[in-house]
Amino acid sequence: MNLLKAVYSFVALGLLFSCSDEISEPNVDNHQSIFLKKTNSQWNENDLYQVKSYQIRNLKKIEHSNSFKLEEGLLIEAISEKEYESANQNKYRHYLKDTLALVKINKSIHIEKTVLTDKFSKNGSSEFYNYLGYFPILNQYLVRGEYLDSLDYKMIDKNSGQIKQSLVSYPIISQNANFITVCKTNEFENLTYFEIYNYENGLYKNAFRAIFTNWRVVDFEQHAFWSKDGIFYLKVDRMNNEESSEETFLKITLN
Structure with a gap:
């Protein structure tokens, strides 16, 4: 199909x-x-x-x-x-790096009812959030979450604060x-x-x-x-073996 x-x-x-x-x-x-x-x-x-x-x-x-x-x-x-x-x-890059639009206050990012707060605990776990920018075509903010052994990229609705998507990398959005x-x-x-x-x-x-x-x-x-x-389109390294790679597009x- x-x-x-x-x-x-x-x-x-x-x-x-x-x-x-x-x-x-x-x-x-x-x-x-x-x-x-x-x-x-x-x-x-x-x-x-x-x-x-x-x-x-x-x-x-x-x-x-x-x-x-x-x-x-x-x-x-x-x-x-x-x-x-x-x-x-x-x-096409539907993205505005207006990093001052959402300022972290008391270690927290507030988007309507959603609050993302930096946390550090004695057991080693942690959460750290950083506002990256805004997608006007979607009316959504982009926030990166960094954790003890992982990270994600949260797409959050500007009006409701609802987390629409949680992704493993920076999202690239098509023309329409x-x-x-x-x-x-x-x-x-x-x-x-x-x-x-x-x-x-x-x-x-x-x-x-x-x-x-x-x-x-x-x-x-x-x-x-x-x-x-x-x-x-993207740029990659083609891996010839464990020790060498070849850059291409x-x-x-x-x-």
């Missing part, structure tokens, strides 16, 4: 990889994926499609003990820096705000978590999730963007 037609049927919500209980094994074989499009990249394009797990459409969990090819959902292409920079001229993309690399395991959310009935719901094994994202907040052509198209 074409992803752009399918995303409107998604009903699953949650943080990264909080999956359905239903588990199915992928059909792993050696045939060439029909979604792969060869380009003049300097490595085997198949490497970009190696994933540890992915979810699509109804978000049933798909896992395998070894990495396998992503065969639906996205078209991933390696591109030149020149092509990347050309697309970068037409990027129908998609949000987040991406984060676990440096200890060299695994890259990639998610796309689709807007439906006032909320963003998961449309696609994957854990990629052969590339890691480079400064997602600064270098990733949706362009006017409806394609998502990717464009990702929804299939």
Whole structure:
């Protein structure tokens, strides 16, 4: 099913990889994926499609003990820096860094009825919140939460103070705000978590999730963007082995 037609049927919500209980094994074989499009990249394009797990459409969990090819959902292409920079001229960033709009008072950020307070306890747990900016197209604030061993990015409605979404990385919003993309690399395991959310009935719901094994994202907040052509662009390091990597640029198209 074409992803752009399918995303409107998604009903699953949650943080990264909080999956359905239903588990199915992928059909792993050696045939060439029909979604792969060869380009003049300097490595085997198949490497970009190696994933540890992915979810699509109804978000049933798909896992395998070894990495396998992503065969639906996205078209991933390696591109030149020149092509990347050309697309970068037409990027969309619905974001205002008006960091003085919400000032922390007594270690707390107040947004209507929502109060986010910095906390430090003797057992080592902690919470620290930092207001980052505002998305006018969504009428939502962005607040980063930093904890003992994790962080999240909260999208909070300006009028109600309701936390609309809690994401694992800085969110990149598409031109008409129908998609949000987040991406984060676990440096200890060299695994890259990639998610796309689709807007439906006032909320963003998961449309696609994957854990990629052969590339890691480079400064997602600064270098990733949706362009006017409806394609998502980002900068990555392609991992040749545990000790070396190769910087490149990717464009990702929804299939």
